[in-house]
Amino acid sequence: MSEQNTLTYARVNDDIIRMLDKPTFKWWALFLPTLLFVGFGLFCFIYQVYTGLGVAGYRHPVFWGVYITDFVFWVGIAHSGTLISAILFLFRANFRMSIYRIAEGMTVFAVLTAGLFPIIHLGRPWNFYWLFPYPNQRELWVNFKSPLLWDVFAVSTYLTVSSVFFFIGLIPDIAAVRDRVKEVPRKIMYSVLSLGWKGSNWEWLHYTRAYLFFAAFATPLVLSVHSVVSWDFAMSNLPGWHTTIFAPYFVAGAIFSGLGMVITLTVPIRKIFHLEDYITLDNYDGMAKLIMLTSGIVGYAYGIEFFMAWYSGVPAEWYQFYYRATGEYALFYWIMVVCNVVIPLPLWFKRVRRNILALFIISIFINIGMWFERFNIIVISLSRGFDPAAWGIYTPSWVEIGITVGSFAWFFMFFLIFLKTLPSVSIAEMKEILPVPKKEAKT
């Protein structure tokens, strides 16, 4: 932490609250195009609702395509936020301090994005509430044995808990902003959001305990949610899906992709807002080591899937994996392997882990690779089931691509608003890793 020794409590407030100054031209130059793409995504969705689900590229036998790929991708992105904020908190890993707020914000916005896709994927999206158990005139309840219903409970719990956790962490920082801003509307907004926080010993006593319990709850939750998402697939008996390694494979993949996205987001923020003293090379080094670990796990999973398919002695299972690596979708399969296993390999060298440009480039490839991983699992498995007479090829339509692009814009739109409204580096927690001001140290 030697790089943070020049920081003081007052400077932390100055630097981080300055990020909330009036949006600049550059911010608008990023924000307005995102609005445009969100609008295009919305247009595609309205067109799909008006015309019918036929405008998506679904063809027999592939009826889960890009939308479900997007759902799993965004749920995965959401995971490292909670990993960084909760699991690393319990392990007292100090490198999380400067990045956890951005990661938590990313989590909330990614779950908000993910939650749209099961609805977009419905033929009649206006009936989405049928997924929830509510008293109705047919006296009919939902099927609790279905993994799809587990998903509803898991993802909505995850959204609620991660949003509350995000907000709790923000309270002392919002109070710091409240004490600084002068304009009346902003003062009112931050006063309401800070819930009257004053930083008394009583507040800190309950706050620190509550935060610990939130972290303790969020930790098993984060592991459960992506396990549940993986069981959407693993509980069926389709070749390529019906495997016991899916839960740990998905959880490792989720953390891997989420860390990739954290690096993709923090590198430009660090540069634009001059946060070099906050988000240090040590922080990136810690994240890069986690990427090395999770990349190794997903690489192992890619390999062991082939072994299990061969060892099972089931021809359909073995053909599924042979087809993944050599069939019509082989290009996507090898993009996944190269992006997720080969490109992160240089991270074994310390020089690469501490090179911001190299990390940024690797993180972009990880994002691409992990999107294709979900596409491969979903689409390739569905296109080659047990019965050769029912095999088919799926190609995404322009509507699906438009909605996917719109979802990225939707995510970045929230993120850009977040950067200008809430402190994106935790003021209170950054101060916790600085030396406490003591008179005896001065004398």
Place this chain on the structure above:
Amino acid sequence: MSDKQGVLGIFSYVDVTIETVKKLKDAGFNNLRVFSPVPNHEIEEVMDEPESIVRFFTLGGAMLGAACGVGFTVLMSTDWPISVSAKPIVSLPPFMVIIFELTILMGALATLLGLLINSRLRRNAPITMYDTRFSEDKFGVMITCEKENVKDAEEILTSQGAEDIKFDGV
């Protein structure tokens, strides 16, 4: 009109703040409040407040969530039993997922409630007894005492080198 008076001393250093609290306690001032920009174990130790009861909210919420999970799944499944592939109507392994998620959800929401109730946000100190520097880099000690003891409290704060002293009727 209350006979109580609030006195607030503002400090730059945590060790001086802690020393001040000790002196005030030795002088018989027990209604104290310390403000700080970060949580601090030494302050917690010297203030010697009882352990937070937020944990009981968490436990209660989690147990209620688990009970709701069992209730939801079992009662709704038996309310309209649909037998699929000879699977049991009440089957705990799949229900465990729902029970687990509701345990976490209600435990977390109860923790939030526990925090809001116990930390007494919005009403734990009069607003004039707060200084905006507490959210930046200053520490504060607030004493609530009888009006006749204000002078003694002020003397201790001054002798400890308080940078600023504020007074308010409580």
